[in-house]
Amino acid sequence: MKLKQKDLLGLEYLSKEEIELIIQTAKPFKNLFTRTVKKVPTLRGKTVVLLFYEPSTRTRTSFELASKRLSADTIGISVPASSVVKGESLIDTVKTIEAMKADFVVIRHSMSGAAHIVSKTISASVINAGDGMHEHPTQGLLDIFTIMEKKGNVKGLNVAIVGDILHSRVARSNIWGLNKLGANVFVVGPATLIPTEIEKLNVEVCHNIDKIINRLDVINILRIQKERQEQNLFPTLEEYSEIFGINSYKLRNAKNDVLIMHPGPMNRGAEISSEVAESKNSVITEQVTNGIAVRMSVLYLLAGGDGGKSETFNS
Amino acid sequence: MKSTPQKVIVNSNEMSITLRRLAHEIIEKLHGVNNLVFIGIQTRGVFIAKRIVSLIESITKKTISFGTLDITLYRDDVDRISKQPIVKETEIPFDITGKDIILVDDVLFTGRTIRAAMDELIDFGRPKTIKLAVFIDRGCRELPIQPDFIGLSYPITKKDVISVNLKETDGKDNVVVYKKGD
Numbered sequence: 001m002k003l004k005q006k007d008l009l010g011l012e013y014l015s016k017e018e019i020e021l022i023i024q025t026a027k028p029f030k031n032l033f034t035r036t037v038k039k040v041p042t043l044r045g046k047t048v049v050l051l052f053y054e055p056s057t058r059t060r061t062s063f064e065l066a067s068k069r070l071s072a073d074t075i076g077i078s079v080p081a082s083s084v085v086k087g088e089s090l091i092d093t094v095k096t097i098e099a100m101k102a103d104f105v106v107i108r109h110s111m112s113g114a115a116h117i118v119s120k121t122i123s124a125s126v127i128n129a130g131d132g133m134h135e136h137p138t139q140g141l142l143d144i145f146t147i148m149e150k151k152g153n154v155k156g157l158n159v160a161i162v163g164d165i166l167h168s169r170v171a172r173s174n175i176w177g178l179n180k181l182g183a184n185v186f187v188v189g190p191a192t193l194i195p196t197e198i199e200k201l202n203v204e205v206c207h208n209i210d211k212i213i214n215r216l217d218v219i220n221i222l223r224i225q226k227e228r229q230e231q232n233l234f235p236t237l238e239e240y241s242e243i244f245g246i247n248s249y250k251l252r253n254a255k256n257d258v259l260i261m262h263p264g265p266m267n268r269g270a271e272i273s274s275e276v277a278e279s280k281n282s283v284i285t286e287q288v289t290n291g292i293a294v295r296m297s298v299l300y301l302l303a304g305g306d307g308g309k310s311e312t313f314n315s
Numbered sequence: 316m317k318s319t320p321q322k323v324i325v326n327s328n329e330m331s332i333t334l335r336r337l338a339h340e341i342i343e344k345l346h347g348v349n350n351l352v353f354i355g356i357q358t359r360g361v362f363i364a365k366r367i368v369s370l371i372e373s374i375t376k377k378t379i380s381f382g383t384l385d386i387t388l389y390r391d392d393v394d395r396i397s398k399q400p401i402v403k404e405t406e407i408p409f410d411i412t413g414k415d416i417i418l419v420d421d422v423l424f425t426g427r428t429i430r431a432a433m434d435e436l437i438d439f440g441r442p443k444t445i446k447l448a449v450f451i452d453r454g455c456r457e458l459p460i461q462p463d464f465i466g467l468s469y470p471i472t473k474k475d476v477i478s479v480n481l482k483e484t485d486g487k488d489n490v491v492v493y494k495k496g497d
Binding site for chain 2: 003024025028029031035036037039040041042043070300301303304
């Protein structure tokens with residue numbers, strides 16, 4: 001079995017089987033973390049370039065650890081310290097990286113579609129680590145992995161994504177992935193933060209979480225970006241928190257085993273209360289651990305293959 | 316060229332006799348089983364190891380530790396093969412440091428699997444010894460690796476295929492040989 005593409009640009013472009021393959025392969029990688037030597041020689045000699053045009057702590061660290069645990073070499077390029085500030089274009093930057101013989105380029109960019117442009121420009125495998133408001137596929141995959149691990153399956157589960165759906169690439173990747181695996185996806189938030197026609201992605205829109213909370217198996221809470229308030233997308237942070245923030249009172253009617261997820265970083269007291277974040281239902285720190293395993297799985301599965309003229313490995 | 320028909324070289328009865336002989340031979344050569352642990356290589360090595368372990372346990376009335384090893388992540392050809400192999404479970408629920416390990420696989424061919432398995436084992440600890448038990452040694456080695464315990468030596472060319480079938484994975488016990496078609 002094999003991923004049919006050289007790149008991971010979004011969950012929209014993966015089949016159900018490919019998503020399942022990535023999730024299944026992540027499990028043995030997670031088991032590695034309990035060993036004293038947490039490293040395997042699988043990608044020895046490969047180079048992973050982490051090209052981040054937007055600030056990121058956890059995604060970047062996670063990709064770096066995933067690469068290093070597979071014995072690949074990593075180079076981080078953060079844009080404020082690079083020649084991009086001297087006016088170099090995205091395409092010239094990645095062509096330079098290609099000339100340095102990178103095998104993987106992990107890219108985060110504020111423009112939707114940036115990873116697509118890069119993937120057409122270079123022959124290295126491109127992994128989208130978040131492009132604008134489009135997708136953040138490895139976050140979607142790690143969320144699905146976490147749900148599978150806790151619930152056994154995704155099919156038939158009621159999953160709500162709560163918050164700023166409009167600007168969220170995490171929401172889009174989750175919607176694509178969860179739908180392909182047969183979950184019922186709800187998006188919850190103020191009308192100003194829910195894109196029009198989102199129903200076309202096969203989700204149910206809801207503006208009042210109280211109405212559905214007793215049916216939910218998973219609540220994935222998105223960060224509320226405080227700068228959005230200045231664009232008048234919601235009146236005040238307090239009001240948002242009152243209506244859409246998840247706290248123990250809102251959860252009083254929820255299922256006992258409802259999973260609470262958050263991609264981080266959290267604004268405690270805004271979209272999620274500290275009590276809920278620390279509760280037994282919360283799998284937020286496990287999401288971080290799972291993120292490394294899923295990213296190792298993606299790197300491993302993208303690494304193989306010359307498409308046929310290969311030899312098989314004999315005992 | 317089409318594949319030639321499969322020729323059965325070991326039947327179910329012969330297989331169980333050979334496994335029994337291997338069990339006795341291991342006990343004899345290692346002078347007892349007190350420091351002995353078994354590691355089976357995924358997939359069929361695991362089941363062969365399990366069978367030898369249960370034979371040794373019934374002969375000696377002692378419990379033997381048993382682990383499984385998947386060598387996929389230690390292969391030397393990850394970027395050469397077109398299909399990424401499924402990564403299976405490695406589970407070694409004990410400390411291997413100071414132990415006498417019997418590493419078990421179904422077929423010994425190029426020796427590359429065993430190289431990978433030894434590299435992986437060393438990442439788990441420092442065993443006292445590692446000995447290799449295989450059900451079939453078919454020859455054509457590419458690395459300087461030799462087995463310590465052999466069920467059957469059956470030298471064939473690189474173009475021949477040998478497969479060990481086991482009840483646990485294939486529904487029947489036997490070993491077949493054939494020539495692969497194009």
